[in-house]
Structures are given as structure tokens and as C-alpha cells.
Amino acid sequence: MMLRRYFYTLALALGLLACQQQPQQTATAQQQQTASKVYFPGKGDNWEHKQPEQLGLDAAKLQEAVEWAKTQETTQMKKDFSTQEEIFGTPLGPLPADRAFTNGLILKNGYIVAEWGDTKAADPTYSAAKSFLSTILGLTIDKDMIQSITDPVAKYVHDGGYDSAHNNKITWEQHARQTSEWEGESWGKNSNFIGHEAFGKGERKPRELQEPGTFYEYNDVRINRLALSLLRLWEKPLPQVLKQEIMDPIGASDTWQWVPYRNSTVSINGQQMPSVSGGTRWGGGLWISARDEARFGYLFLRNGRWDGKQLVSEEWVKQATTRRGPVGPDYGYLWWLNTEGKFWPDAPTTSYAALGAGQNTIWVDPAHDLVIVWRWHDGNQNEFIKRVLAAVKE
Template structure:
């Protein structure tokens, strides 16, 4: 049975079409809210009714989320909590993994390290971690910049012996194409964490906690899982990061990562996969590529979602959706909605049909 933390609904008096529309606040014009960083559970709320949304669309959305193995779901508008729902024994204090949605944490930390003067994303990776970090020739390796890792254009083969690989030991990082000429979704981006740690003279976790996690009032930690280090946190911590992203790197008046970098990170980063920035996925572009394939697909990643949306997407349908035009952040954590997947699935299309029914 699902636990539902649906905010209380205020009953509205029904007005004629000619009545004063000021009774329903415009969420775009309302001041942005940031929850306090004091460890409290305080978070301002907004009701479905006061937004003028469709209450009858709430239960179909919740039913679908539960059916599709969700553990948690949050909607923020202007930073205020509109829906907060937990399913299948999960709770507000239970941590869950971000999977590849956490790539956007690494992207953000790269921007922070650059603004701290520790690195330049246009420098080659070997400037920071030394040579022979791949199985390529020195000339091939020296073509790979930090920006190539951010944009998934390292040219390193995403397959090893015909099998998709997330191994980042040097023997598994083999040449496939010159850096910048091929887009391939690959775990090699994680080398940016080594770049940042070496440049900062600190462990990755220490620098991350000081420069990002603690500034946003997040909780959570990096946990080793096979060849990956995965971030685990509560759903509210993921929502805090999404709220910073909505505000282009700013948190409650403090610019955590500079806006110019964050704008670059959430804009097409190369001309191969138009729907990819710096480890962020981008909606509304003319075409896209997906993990484990070189096929180009025409159209928007999620046709049922707003075209200005950008996303952090992780294995088994971990989601941060950020929609600037609606001042909105949507979070979903859980098990795979259907079959196991690295980022996108048919779940996104149907989920957004049901989310859009709230406000259309």
C-alpha cells in the first residue's frame, strides 16, 4: 500500500469566466523559495488548488507511479512543495541511489572547480591526472579534454570485447575515434572526479561536501558499487539539487556555480547528440542519441514534456526534471519502471502525459 503525503487541498469557490483571475496566483511571477539549511523538515508548500491545477489528475498519476515501482515522487513549483509522495515502504528519510542522474553532480563540481581556478575544461585530462590513464597512444590520449568527458565525446570505445563496459581501468579505455568526433554514453566521465580531486588537493568527497552538498543543505554520500561510485541521498536532497539547477546554479542568493557555466552545461555541447549538454540531457531538440547505440533518432527526447526541460537521468528511472518555463522541478526515484535501462524509457513519455494533465 502506498503512503501518500499529498498536501492539503483548499476548496475554491467556483467563479464565472469573467471573475478576477488574481485569485489564482501565477507561479512564474511568485517569488522563489528555498528551504532552510538547518536540518529541519521545514519546506513551504503550495496546494494543487491554489495553483489552479486539476485535482482529478492527481490520483491517476499516483496510481501510475505506484504501478511502475516508484519509491518517491516530488513536484516543486517556485521551490514550494506541491506533491510529495512515497510508495512501497519508502519514506522521506530513506536514502536511494541516483545512478547516472549523479553525473550532473560531477558536471556541477567541474564548474565549481573551474571557478575556483583549479582547472580549465579546455585543458587535456592528462594535465591533471598524468598520462597513461587510457590504453591509447599518447597522441590519441592527449586529444581528450575535460570538456570531452563532460560532453561524452572522448572517442574512447564504450564497448570492450563486444560488451558494453563501465570499467575505467586503463586497459579498458581503448581508442575508437579521435576525441570530439564521436558521441558515446560512457562511464569514462568519472575521471573528472579524479581531475577535480587532484586539482583541489582533497578527496573527491571532501571537496564535493564542502562546495556543493553542504551549501544546498543536502544529505547523502558516495558509495562504491562495482566499477562506479554512486551517490545516495533522500528524495528531498535530490529536490534541493534540482532547485539549484532551476535557479541556474544559485541557492538562496548565493551563486554556488556561476551562471555562465551552468548555462553552457544545460545547452547542446557538441553537434553529434543535440540533446546532450555537460552530463545533462536536454529536451526539445531536433534529434537525439541514446546509450549503447550510434543511431540518431529524430525529434524530442520526451515529446509529451515541455521543450525547455533539461534532465538528470539515471539507471532504472531515477529522474530530475527541470522546467524553467514553469518554474518547476520534478523528482522520481525507484526501481525500473519496466525493464532495466541506463537513462530513458517509455516510462518518461507516459509519466509526462500524466504530469501534464495536472496543469493543462
């Protein structure tokens, strides 16, 4: 009798334990199932469209937003780039003969819910390229090629660019935050932007150089110096790094190219390699389609993960899109932020963007699972974002 009671008590206890564990197991299974439902487009044109209503959007309001966007062609950048030299100064690299009209697409949960214009045109994206360069910096840190983003660049790069007492202090982070105050010349352009012929309307007045990290200045010469420093570490062209590590894995097309200046070639290990720029201010730069930019934005929306593979660390995505220190505007590591709600007052403060002249825009909104790419428009991003968000049903 005692033995029978023992086995009965044991069976009852095991049964209760199983009941307690089952919800946890079910929850885990549900989490895995939910994760597996995250959509990632296939390579190239293998990208699924969905009707807005299928994803909780008001189709009429979304179409109204798109129709408004179509009317906002940029007046900043001529279609034939004929005002390029007047605006930015003497070019160092080539430009296409023409560009597309305003175009873009909207992703919701990774699906295309709206698309207009020639989204396959591989046009210069100007300073939106800086966010791609930032990602290469993130990869460099992820792979332990740089121990810490707060390390001085001079610890790793020994080509004379950081030999002075001033430049010797500059860190990778200061480059990425545009607070480096690097002093020198890069590909024939001085870091002070002095000289009308060299800089056009972008020429600046002389000022006293500040301590690295204490003063913000949007400065392509210094970002180009960052690109060269990264090239020194990777010892292979940065477009090749971007292609292998990011663009091929996310299924980008073969039409994008990162065009160097005519005079930006350096010798590395006895081989001649081009150093690319962080924009198209002086020609060259990242020439890419809106569709490929949308893939890049979606990679960041998914915290650096693409279809089960972590391409750039989640930690880097978080750092790059977080406000860093009191100096300068709402800016991460070469990404524009909305932490203070100043750039896009009607958008979530967690949204952020890669931005370039001609108002090339890759806007990422984690709160609503949205990515918007909008190119060659007049710059009123908030007005468009407000109209798109009005289509999101709560």
C-alpha cells in the same frame, strides 16, 4: 520678477524630472520585492507543502498523475540488487541490501505539491550522479582551477593517464560530453567494455577508436577517469567538495554519501584519498534521497543560486544544459536535454534531466517552474510528465 520666474521654471523642471524617474524607481523596488518572494526551503525537513490550487495546479489531475506513477515500479533493477552483476559485470564496490519502492516528489515554485513513497531513503541513484560530477567540473572552472573547458586535461593532470598521443588531445569538454574516446584502464575496467565477466550484459564488441570529440559513447570507465582527474586538481575527495560547495548550502540532509570502489584509492600529497565514480554500474556511487535530489534540481532551476548566494555560476548552468555540437544525442555536460523534443515529446524543449539506471530521474522544467524527482520506475518519463503538465493551468 525675472528671478521669481527663474525659480518657478526650475521647480517645474525638477518636478517633471521626479515624475519621470518615479516609475523606474518603483519598477526597481517591484523587481527587488519579486526576487525576495522566491521560496527556498530550510534545511532538512523544513520544507513547506502547498496545496496544488494555491500554485495554479489542478489538484485532481495532479493526483491522477501521482496515482499512476505509484503503479510504475521498475522491473529493471531488483529490490535486493541481486541481478546487478548479471547486468553490469563484476562489482568493484558495495551495494545496499535493499532499496525503496518507487517514490518521488513534485516541486512547483520550490514548494512541495506532491510526494509519494519513501522520499528519505538514501538509495543509489546510478548515473544521475554524473550531473553532480558535472557540477563539480563547473565549480572547478568557476574557481579558475581550469582556464577553459576546451583545454586538454593533460595540461593539468600528469599521472600518466593522458601521456599517449591519443589521450593527450582529450579536453575537459570531451569528457563532459562523453566524446573523449579516452583509452586505458580504470580501477580494473577497460575503456572498451570488452570481457563478459567484467561487464556482464554491458559487454561491447571491439571497434576502432575514433579521434577525441568525433564519436559519442556512453562510457562509465571514461567518466570515472574524469572524476579521478578532478580529484587530482582539487586535492581533496570530491564528496567533500560537493558537501561544502553545494549540499550543505542547499540544506541537504546528512544521509547522502558518495561511496567509492574498494580499489579506487590514490595517493595525493602523501595522503590516501578515494576517487568516486559517475554511477553505480559496478557498485558504490552516489547514495542519496529523493528529497536531496529535489534540492539539487531546484538549485539548477534557480540557475545555480540559492537564497541569495550564487553557488555555481549561472553561466555554467546554461552551458551544462545546452546542446553542444552535432556529435551524439541531445546531451549537454552530463545532463540529458530535450532541445529536439525527442526524449519527452510532451514537455518543453527547455527541460532537462539527470538520469540513472532503475530510471532514477531528476527532471527540471524552467518553463513551468517545476522539478520532478521520480525513482525506481519503469522508464516512461514522458507519460508521467504529460500527466503532470496536464495539471498546470494556463
